[in-house]
Amino acid sequence: MRKKYISLSLAVSLANVFNGQCLKTVSTQFESVAAINSDGNIWVWGSNHYGELGTGDYVNRATPFQLTTSGDWKSVSHTYMSTLALKNDGTRWGWGDAQLGNGSTFPVLLPVQIGTDHWKVLYTGLFTSYGVKVDGTLWVWGTGIEGQFGNGTMPVDPSLIPIQVGPDTDWKFLAVSSHHTLGLKNNGTLWSWGNNAVGQLGIGSSVSKFSTPQQVGTESNWKTVSAKGFHSLALKSDGSLWGWGMNEHGELGDGTAVQRNSPVQIGNSYDWKSITTTTRYRSFAIKNDGSLWGWGQNENGELGDGTTIQRNSPVQIGNSYDWKSIDCGALHCVAIKQDNSVWSWGGNFSGELGNGTITGTYTQAPSMILGSCSFLGNAENESFSTKKVKIYPNPVSENIYFSKEIKSIKIYSGAGALVKYFSDLNSNSIDISALQPGTYMIDAFTVDGNNLQEKIIKK
Numbered sequence: 001m002r003k004k005y006i007s008l009s010l011a012v013s014l015a016n017v018f019n020g021q022c023l024k025t026v027s028t029q030f031e032s033v034a035a036i037n038s039d040g041n042i043w044v045w046g047s048n049h050y051g052e053l054g055t056g057d058y059v060n061r062a063t064p065f066q067l068t069t070s071g072d073w074k075s076v077s078h079t080y081m082s083t084l085a086l087k088n089d090g091t092r093w094g095w096g097d098a099q100l101g102n103g104s105t106f107p108v109l110l111p112v113q114i115g116t117d118h119w120k121v122l123y124t125g126l127f128t129s130y131g132v133k134v135d136g137t138l139w140v141w142g143t144g145i146e147g148q149f150g151n152g153t154m155p156v157d158p159s160l161i162p163i164q165v166g167p168d169t170d171w172k173f174l175a176v177s178s179h180h181t182l183g184l185k186n187n188g189t190l191w192s193w194g195n196n197a198v199g200q201l202g203i204g205s206s207v208s209k210f211s212t213p214q215q216v217g218t219e220s221n222w223k224t225v226s227a228k229g230f231h232s233l234a235l236k237s238d239g240s241l242w243g244w245g246m247n248e249h250g251e252l253g254d255g256t257a258v259q260r261n262s263p264v265q266i267g268n269s270y271d272w273k274s275i276t277t278t279t280r281y282r283s284f285a286i287k288n289d290g291s292l293w294g295w296g297q298n299e300n301g302e303l304g305d306g307t308t309i310q311r312n313s314p315v316q317i318g319n320s321y322d323w324k325s326i327d328c329g330a331l332h333c334v335a336i337k338q339d340n341s342v343w344s345w346g347g348n349f350s351g352e353l354g355n356g357t358i359t360g361t362y363t364q365a366p367s368m369i370l371g372s373c374s375f376l377g378n379a380e381n382e383s384f385s386t387k388k389v390k391i392y393p394n395p396v397s398e399n400i401y402f403s404k405e406i407k408s409i410k411i412y413s414g415a416g417a418l419v420k421y422f423s424d425l426n427s428n429s430i431d432i433s434a435l436q437p438g439t440y441m442i443d444a445f446t447v448d449g450n451n452l453q454e455k456i457i458k459k
Helices: 002-017
Strands: 023-029 032-037 042-046 061-066 073-078 082-087 092-096 108-113 119-124 128-133 138-142 159-164 171-176 180-185 190-195 209-215 222-226 231-236 241-245 260-265 272-277 282-287 292-296 311-316 323-328 332-337 342-347 362-370 399-412 418-422 427-431 438-446 451-458
Touching (some): 023 332, 032 073, 061 362, 073 119, 119 171, 128 171, 171 222, 231 272, 231 282, 272 323, 282 323
Parallel strands (some): 023 073, 061 438
Antiparallel strands (some): 032 042, 082 092, 119 128, 128 138, 190 209, 222 231, 231 241, 241 260, 272 282, 282 292, 332 342, 342 362, 399 418, 399 438, 438 451
């Protein structure tokens, strides 16, 4: 009974230590994940095959890793081989192996500022990226061979610098897929351009490519859109859900596997809140009541419903009603609940689930990887450390050193699991070189009885 009480007390203590520090947004593309914490810093995990995590190497990360400390980041998102980020001052930054829009094809393994222009928002797809400048103009770089530039051209070679997409300055939101783009304007009209081989532009045409924006229908009540692969989803302002494009695996959710060249309503509900698509034939949405729904290809359990059954209509994922946001890559998803806990499921081939493993297998139901505000502490909060004991260096590669002799120490993963326990140390240092790169919490006691609870970052 006493052991249970001690464990509960420690859990409560650690939760209090990290209260208020939570992931605000999470973005994922293919097998890489990036997030922004409530203190304005970037965290990354998953695939780093092309240096897209920005950690200065090519090492995959199986747990969330804090990339920045400046606390002034506004947004971050991945392409297939790189990452783009925006600071609060409007400057554009990037890292990775391609599609940075910096005029070069050389890899950049650490975050660097790109140009001196100021931007309002950035949008990334697998191979093409867009940005809206502070004057409202839309710019594009990367691959445009299928008309993705939207300026009437289909160049064979990618653009290494931003080029303007027409004179319009009233773009509200973009969804960038692997081969086509959807654009929502301030007046509620929806436009599309790029590849149309399976009707993913939604304009009712069988023409394979369009290199200038085409209006989708005549409605002016579109609210948001999503596209990552060969199908498109959209919400209208009345809460209705619509889809078009490829439907071979039921990814449109209209109860069929029939391709749609124009928008069709998905079901008859009017309580949809947010949507996301994947690059691999699946769709997800959150309703106003906080429930999470998924549909499409599910041969390895990627939908997270605990089965491997293809779903041609939306099915609820679990029985929770507290989902806040979700984003998905190729074979995985990462979602945040209302308590700011972070969950993941699907394929885990490069550490993209963030659960400390790289298994090459699938998780068929949402699994928590970060508890509510778990282990993402604020160094400015005095309660974050007793300050009676100092540790260095931090971040650390091999040995941690303490300003006082340590008697015992426990090391917890970002998800709260005990991963290391050292007892009867009576030493000023410990070797943690065997730990995977990521963020950990240490709970240590000195020989003279002082307690240290501190976040460490393992490089």
